[in-house]
Amino acid sequence: MLIFKKEKNVRKLVQSHAATAQDCLNATVPLLAAYLSGDAEALRQKVQLAHDEENRADQLKWEIGEALAEGAFLPAIRSDIYRLVESVDKLAGRGEDVAIFLTNQFPSVPADFQADLGEILSLNVACADQLHEALDSYFKPKGQLTDLHSHTNSVGKLESEVDTRQAALTQRIFSSDMELAAKMHLGQFIEVICGISDAAEDVADELAFAAMKSVV
Secondary structure, eight states: OHHHHHHHHHHHHHHHHHHHHHHHHHTHHHHHHHHHHTOHHHHHHHHHHHHHHHHHHHHHHHHHHHHHHTTOSOHHHHHHHHHHHHHHHHHHHHHHHHHHHHHHHOOOOOHHHHHHHHHHHHHHHHHHHHHHHHHHHHHSTTOOHHHHHHHHHHHHHHHHHHHHHHHHHHHHHHTSSSOHHHHHHHHHHHHHHHHHHHHHHHHHHHHHHHHHHOOO
16 A cells, blocks of 8 residues: 555645646746836745745655655656656746846837737746646546646647747837847747747647556
Protein backbone atom coordinates (compact mmCIF):
# COMPACT_ATOMS: atom_id res chain seq x y z
CA MET A 1 0.00 0.00 0.00
CA LEU A 2 3.03 2.26 0.40
CA ILE A 3 3.35 2.59 -3.37
CA PHE A 4 -0.18 3.99 -3.64
CA LYS A 5 0.57 6.49 -0.89
CA LYS A 6 3.65 7.65 -2.80
CA GLU A 7 1.64 8.00 -6.02
CA LYS A 8 -1.06 10.00 -4.26
CA ASN A 9 1.60 12.32 -2.86
CA VAL A 10 3.13 12.86 -6.30
CA ARG A 11 -0.28 13.63 -7.82
CA LYS A 12 -0.83 16.30 -5.18
CA LEU A 13 2.63 17.75 -5.72
CA VAL A 14 2.22 17.86 -9.50
CA GLN A 15 -1.19 19.51 -9.23
CA SER A 16 0.24 22.03 -6.78
CA HIS A 17 3.13 22.69 -9.15
CA ALA A 18 0.77 23.31 -12.07
CA ALA A 19 -1.38 25.63 -9.94
CA THR A 20 1.71 27.56 -8.83
CA ALA A 21 2.86 27.94 -12.43
CA GLN A 22 -0.58 29.30 -13.33
CA ASP A 23 -0.44 31.74 -10.41
CA CYS A 24 2.86 33.04 -11.77
CA LEU A 25 1.27 33.59 -15.17
CA ASN A 26 -1.89 35.11 -13.70
CA ALA A 27 0.27 37.76 -12.01
CA THR A 28 1.41 39.07 -15.39
CA VAL A 29 -1.98 40.59 -16.29
CA PRO A 30 -2.18 43.05 -13.37
CA LEU A 31 1.60 43.45 -13.66
CA LEU A 32 1.26 44.78 -17.21
CA ALA A 33 -1.69 46.95 -16.17
CA ALA A 34 0.40 48.48 -13.38
CA TYR A 35 3.27 49.14 -15.79
CA LEU A 36 1.04 50.82 -18.35
CA SER A 37 -0.65 52.98 -15.70
CA GLY A 38 2.64 53.99 -14.12
CA ASP A 39 1.71 52.51 -10.73
CA ALA A 40 5.21 51.75 -9.47
CA GLU A 41 4.16 50.20 -6.15
CA ALA A 42 1.60 47.85 -7.72
CA LEU A 43 4.19 46.91 -10.35
CA ARG A 44 6.75 46.11 -7.65
CA GLN A 45 4.26 43.91 -5.80
CA LYS A 46 3.19 41.96 -8.88
CA VAL A 47 6.77 41.48 -10.05
CA GLN A 48 7.67 40.11 -6.62
CA LEU A 49 4.64 37.81 -6.76
CA ALA A 50 5.71 36.45 -10.15
CA HIS A 51 9.24 35.84 -8.83
CA ASP A 52 7.94 34.17 -5.65
CA GLU A 53 5.58 31.86 -7.54
CA GLU A 54 8.29 30.87 -10.02
CA ASN A 55 10.65 30.08 -7.13
CA ARG A 56 7.89 28.06 -5.47
CA ALA A 57 7.40 26.12 -8.71
CA ASP A 58 11.12 25.32 -8.78
CA GLN A 59 10.94 23.99 -5.23
CA LEU A 60 7.95 21.82 -6.03
CA LYS A 61 9.71 20.45 -9.11
CA TRP A 62 12.59 19.39 -6.89
CA GLU A 63 10.20 17.71 -4.43
CA ILE A 64 8.49 15.84 -7.27
CA GLY A 65 11.84 14.63 -8.59
CA GLU A 66 12.77 13.34 -5.14
CA ALA A 67 9.42 11.57 -4.74
CA LEU A 68 9.72 9.91 -8.15
CA ALA A 69 13.27 8.80 -7.36
CA GLU A 70 11.95 7.13 -4.22
CA GLY A 71 9.76 4.83 -6.32
CA ALA A 72 6.41 6.48 -7.00
CA PHE A 73 4.79 5.06 -10.18
CA LEU A 74 6.22 2.47 -12.56
CA PRO A 75 9.61 3.33 -14.09
CA ALA A 76 8.18 3.80 -17.59
CA ILE A 77 5.71 6.39 -16.29
CA ARG A 78 8.13 8.30 -14.03
CA SER A 79 10.06 9.79 -16.93
CA ASP A 80 6.85 10.98 -18.60
CA ILE A 81 5.71 12.64 -15.39
CA TYR A 82 9.01 14.37 -14.83
CA ARG A 83 9.17 15.59 -18.44
CA LEU A 84 5.71 17.08 -17.96
CA VAL A 85 6.77 18.77 -14.74
CA GLU A 86 9.90 20.19 -16.39
CA SER A 87 7.87 21.60 -19.28
CA VAL A 88 5.35 23.16 -16.88
CA ASP A 89 8.24 24.69 -14.95
CA LYS A 90 9.47 26.30 -18.17
CA LEU A 91 5.95 27.65 -18.67
CA ALA A 92 6.11 29.32 -15.25
CA GLY A 93 9.41 30.83 -16.35
CA ARG A 94 7.65 32.52 -19.26
CA GLY A 95 5.61 34.49 -16.74
CA GLU A 96 8.75 35.58 -14.97
CA ASP A 97 10.23 36.54 -18.36
CA VAL A 98 7.43 39.08 -18.82
CA ALA A 99 8.19 40.61 -15.42
CA ILE A 100 11.93 40.73 -16.11
CA PHE A 101 11.52 42.31 -19.54
CA LEU A 102 9.28 45.07 -18.21
CA THR A 103 11.38 45.92 -15.19
CA ASN A 104 14.77 45.67 -16.93
CA GLN A 105 14.04 47.09 -20.37
CA PHE A 106 11.06 49.46 -19.94
CA PRO A 107 9.54 49.13 -23.42
CA SER A 108 7.59 52.09 -24.76
CA VAL A 109 3.91 51.19 -25.31
CA PRO A 110 1.93 54.01 -26.98
CA ALA A 111 -1.70 54.37 -25.91
CA ASP A 112 -2.94 53.14 -29.31
CA PHE A 113 -1.44 49.69 -28.66
CA GLN A 114 -2.07 49.21 -24.96
CA ALA A 115 -5.53 47.63 -25.18
CA ASP A 116 -4.43 45.13 -27.85
CA LEU A 117 -1.31 44.26 -25.89
CA GLY A 118 -3.37 43.60 -22.76
CA GLU A 119 -5.79 41.41 -24.71
CA ILE A 120 -2.95 39.37 -26.21
CA LEU A 121 -1.45 38.81 -22.77
CA SER A 122 -4.85 37.74 -21.41
CA LEU A 123 -5.25 35.28 -24.30
CA ASN A 124 -1.84 33.80 -23.52
CA VAL A 125 -2.74 33.38 -19.86
CA ALA A 126 -6.10 31.83 -20.85
CA CYS A 127 -4.22 29.37 -23.05
CA ALA A 128 -2.04 28.37 -20.10
CA ASP A 129 -5.13 28.05 -17.92
CA GLN A 130 -6.62 25.50 -20.34
CA LEU A 131 -3.34 23.61 -20.13
CA HIS A 132 -3.62 23.68 -16.33
CA GLU A 133 -7.11 22.16 -16.58
CA ALA A 134 -5.81 19.44 -18.91
CA LEU A 135 -3.04 18.55 -16.47
CA ASP A 136 -5.55 18.42 -13.64
CA SER A 137 -7.68 15.99 -15.65
CA TYR A 138 -4.68 13.76 -16.31
CA PHE A 139 -3.58 13.57 -12.69
CA LYS A 140 -6.99 12.96 -11.17
CA PRO A 141 -7.38 9.35 -9.98
CA LYS A 142 -8.00 7.11 -13.03
CA GLY A 143 -7.67 10.17 -15.28
CA GLN A 144 -10.39 11.97 -17.22
CA LEU A 145 -9.33 11.66 -20.85
CA THR A 146 -12.41 13.28 -22.35
CA ASP A 147 -11.83 16.44 -20.33
CA LEU A 148 -8.10 16.24 -21.03
CA HIS A 149 -8.60 16.20 -24.81
CA SER A 150 -11.16 19.00 -24.61
CA HIS A 151 -8.74 21.24 -22.76
CA THR A 152 -5.72 20.40 -24.93
CA ASN A 153 -7.82 21.20 -28.01
CA SER A 154 -8.63 24.56 -26.44
CA VAL A 155 -4.91 25.16 -25.91
CA GLY A 156 -4.32 24.70 -29.64
CA LYS A 157 -7.20 26.98 -30.64
CA LEU A 158 -6.13 29.74 -28.26
CA GLU A 159 -2.50 29.47 -29.38
CA SER A 160 -3.64 29.92 -33.00
CA GLU A 161 -5.70 32.95 -32.00
CA VAL A 162 -2.68 34.40 -30.22
CA ASP A 163 -0.61 33.96 -33.40
CA THR A 164 -3.24 35.82 -35.42
CA ARG A 165 -3.50 38.66 -32.91
CA GLN A 166 0.27 38.88 -32.58
CA ALA A 167 0.73 39.22 -36.34
CA ALA A 168 -1.97 41.89 -36.60
CA LEU A 169 -0.57 43.97 -33.74
CA THR A 170 2.99 43.65 -35.01
CA GLN A 171 1.89 44.90 -38.43
CA ARG A 172 0.15 47.88 -36.83
CA ILE A 173 3.22 48.73 -34.79
CA PHE A 174 5.59 48.60 -37.76
CA SER A 175 3.15 50.70 -39.82
CA SER A 176 3.08 53.38 -37.13
CA ASP A 177 5.25 56.49 -36.85
CA MET A 178 7.24 55.12 -33.88
CA GLU A 179 11.02 55.13 -34.16
CA LEU A 180 12.31 51.88 -35.66
CA ALA A 181 14.22 50.96 -32.50
CA ALA A 182 11.07 51.42 -30.39
CA LYS A 183 9.07 49.30 -32.87
CA MET A 184 11.60 46.49 -32.65
CA HIS A 185 11.75 46.72 -28.87
CA LEU A 186 7.98 46.50 -28.51
CA GLY A 187 7.95 43.64 -31.00
CA GLN A 188 10.44 41.78 -28.82
CA PHE A 189 8.21 42.29 -25.80
CA ILE A 190 5.23 40.86 -27.68
CA GLU A 191 7.33 37.81 -28.55
CA VAL A 192 8.14 37.35 -24.85
CA ILE A 193 4.43 37.51 -24.01
CA CYS A 194 3.51 35.05 -26.73
CA GLY A 195 6.16 32.66 -25.45
CA ILE A 196 3.54 31.77 -22.83
CA SER A 197 1.12 30.20 -25.32
CA ASP A 198 3.99 28.59 -27.25
CA ALA A 199 5.19 26.94 -24.04
CA ALA A 200 1.63 25.90 -23.14
CA GLU A 201 1.28 24.19 -26.50
CA ASP A 202 4.58 22.38 -25.95
CA VAL A 203 3.30 21.06 -22.62
CA ALA A 204 0.02 20.03 -24.26
CA ASP A 205 1.99 18.00 -26.82
CA GLU A 206 3.94 16.29 -24.02
CA LEU A 207 0.70 15.60 -22.18
CA ALA A 208 -1.00 14.10 -25.23
CA PHE A 209 1.98 11.77 -25.70
CA ALA A 210 1.92 10.73 -22.03
CA ALA A 211 -1.83 10.11 -22.15
CA MET A 212 -1.41 7.75 -25.12
CA LYS A 213 0.86 5.55 -23.00
CA SER A 214 -0.90 5.60 -19.67
CA VAL A 215 -3.44 7.22 -17.38
CA VAL A 216 -2.11 7.87 -13.90
